[in-house]
Amino acid sequence: MAKLFTPNDIINNDFTLEFTLKQPKQEHRALYGKIDIVINDDRQPLSLKFKNAINSSGVKMPYEFDTEEPNNIPKYVQISMQEIPLKDINEIYKPRKVTEKKLNSLNKRREKNSKPNISLEQVQKNENESNETSNNLHFEETKKTLQALLKLEQVFKRDCIPYIHELMDNDDIGGKKMMSFFKNIIKKKGKEDIDVHTYVQRNSTDKSTNKDIELEYPISRIRLPVDFKGNIKHTYKNNSEYAIFDSKQTKLNNGDLIPARIKDKNNIKKDLNFNNIKTYFKPKSKYNALVNFDTCISKFGISLTCKLQEAIVTPNPNSFKRTKFTKEELMEENDKCEIISDDENEEICNEESDNEVTEENKKIEDNPLDNLIDEYSEEDE
Numbered sequence: 001m002a003k004l005f006t007p008n009d010i011i012n013n014d015f016t017l018e019f020t021l022k023q024p025k026q027e028h029r030a031l032y033g034k035i036d037i038v039i040n041d042d043r044q045p046l047s048l049k050f051k052n053a054i055n056s057s058g059v060k061m062p063y064e065f066d067t068e069e070p071n072n073i074p075k076y077v078q079i080s081m082q083e084i085p086l087k088d089i090n091e092i093y094k095p096r097k098v099t100e101k102k103l104n105s106l107n108k109r110r111e112k113n114s115k116p117n118i119s120l121e122q123v124q125k126n127e128n129e130s131n132e133t134s135n136n137l138h139f140e141e142t143k144k145t146l147q148a149l150l151k152l153e154q155v156f157k158r159d160c161i162p163y164i165h166e167l168m169d170n171d172d173i174g175g176k177k178m179m180s181f182f183k184n185i186i187k188k189k190g191k192e193d194i195d196v197h198t199y200v201q202r203n204s205t206d207k208s209t210n211k212d213i214e215l216e217y218p219i220s221r222i223r224l225p226v227d228f229k230g231n232i233k234h235t236y237k238n239n240s241e242y243a244i245f246d247s248k249q250t251k252l253n254n255g256d257l258i259p260a261r262i263k264d265k266n267n268i269k270k271d272l273n274f275n276n277i278k279t280y281f282k283p284k285s286k287y288n289a290l291v292n293f294d295t296c297i298s299k300f301g302i303s304l305t306c307k308l309q310e311a312i313v314t315p316n317p318n319s320f321k322r323t324k325f326t327k328e329e330l331m332e333e334n335d336k337c338e339i340i341s342d343d344e345n346e347e348i349c350n351e352e353s354d355n356e357v358t359e360e361n362k363k364i365e366d367n368p369l370d371n372l373i374d375e376y377s378e379e380d381e
Contacts, residue, residue: 002044002045003042003044004044004047004048004049004290005037005039005044005047005048005049006048006049006050006148007048007050007141007144007145007147007148008144009039010048010147010148010151010152011144011147011148011151013039013040014039015037015038015039015155016037016038016155016159017035017036017037017038017046017152017155017156017159017160018035018036018037018038018043018159018160018163019033019034019035019159019160019163019164019295020033020034020035020036021033021167022034029298030296030297030298031296031297031298032294032295032296032297033160033164033295033296033297034295035156035160035293035295045292046152046292046293047290047291047292047293047309048145048148048149048152048290048291049289049290050141050144050145050148050288050289050291051141051288052137052138052141052142052286052288053081053138053141053142053145053286053287053288053289054084054089054138054139054142054284054285054286054287055079055080055081055281055283055284055285055287056080056081056082056083056084056219056283056284057079057080057082057283058079058278058281058282058283059077059078059079059224059277059278059281060077060078060079060080061074061077061274062074062075062076062077062078073226073228073229073230073274074226074274075226076223076224076225076226076307077223077224077226077232077274077277078221078222078223078224079221079222079224079281080219080220080221080222081142081145081146081149081219081220081221081222082146082217082218082219082220083142083143083146083217084139084142084284086135086136086139088284089135089138089139089284090135092284092316092318093131093134093135093138094131095124095127095128095130095131095132096127096131097124098120098123098124098127100120102123103118103120103123106118106123138286146217146218146220149199149200149220149306150200150218150220152293153198153199153200153220153304156198156293156304157196157198160295161196161302164297164302194301194302195300195301195302196301196302196303196304197300197301197302197303197304198303198304198305199220199221199222199223199304199305199306200218200219200220200221201215201218201219201220201221202214202215202218203215220306221306222289222291222306222307222308223305223306223307223308224243224244224277224281224308225243225307225308226273226274227240228240229273230273230274230275231271231272231273231274232244232271232272232273232274232277233271234309242257242259242260242271242310243308243309243310243311244259244260244272244277244280244281244308244310244311244312244313245257245258245259245260245310245311245312245313246258246259246260246261246312246313247286247287247288247312247313247314248314250312257312259271259272260272260280260281260313262276262279262280280313280315281313281315282315282316283316284316285313285314285315285316286313286314286316287311287312287313287314288311288312289308289309289310289311289312290308290309290310290311291306291307291308291309292306292307292309293305293306293307294307
């Protein structure tokens, strides 16, 4: 069983990333690569397992997706991660008010266990301290996850981009067709000027000056899978598997992963799809996740994408109030940071990778989220 690296592994260790070009199975419209991470002579497929993170934005469509076209299904949807001030977390996740009814129920359980009764003030104090500890934990773990994602992107540029440039100069690589593919890329722009797109956004456009400015907190974007029916699932050949699980239901079912669902207007539970997921995976939701990384080379450049394999989510219980960006600003950010914003390139880079790369990463571990299940208090249960 392959090891899954955590943010602490990435932050606290020196490592290298090694790129391996895959032999294409069809016409060379795009080439795909496998990335391995090597830490202390331990070589594994690149993935990242993190816990207690908070997403900064809700689920968004790809920028070029035509929502007016009937029966149109996007290749993916995406969430954003950005460092969130602790005060913002405290405003959303506040300690619950302990009522007399809850106190009586608690004291009855304590009596059964031969424990003395506890006062309302003490229970409320415990709740306040527990909430503060939880918020601090999610603040710190979100920072660590972002640091790990940023470091992985930087090392990819350091290790893999120069190697890909070397491949372009290699006349023996992959036969004449593959060499012709690389030569066509070089003819268009020149090797050193080939665009590199990643899941990280570091700049934004100042509307008043129309100039790029550096973001105080870089944004990392994670793609969520959408299957051929529009559900938030992975597609393996003709089969689909759930990607998002409900944290509370999973805990109540003794750790067995329970797919996240929402009720429609008729009170019927429905699977998450690209239309309704935004009402579940809301901004500032808590989640644990396993993500993988894909590389695609096309005439539009070299891309590094971060893709969700599985996640256990605790939805934000509050109605969301936007405090940082207007709708227009968020759309602008989405446009600017798209990994590959051109429709044709989206089509090219998703033709093989959605099935082939995900199928490979599926083999990393049979139950990658077994140890990512959140703990819940007695009141939650």
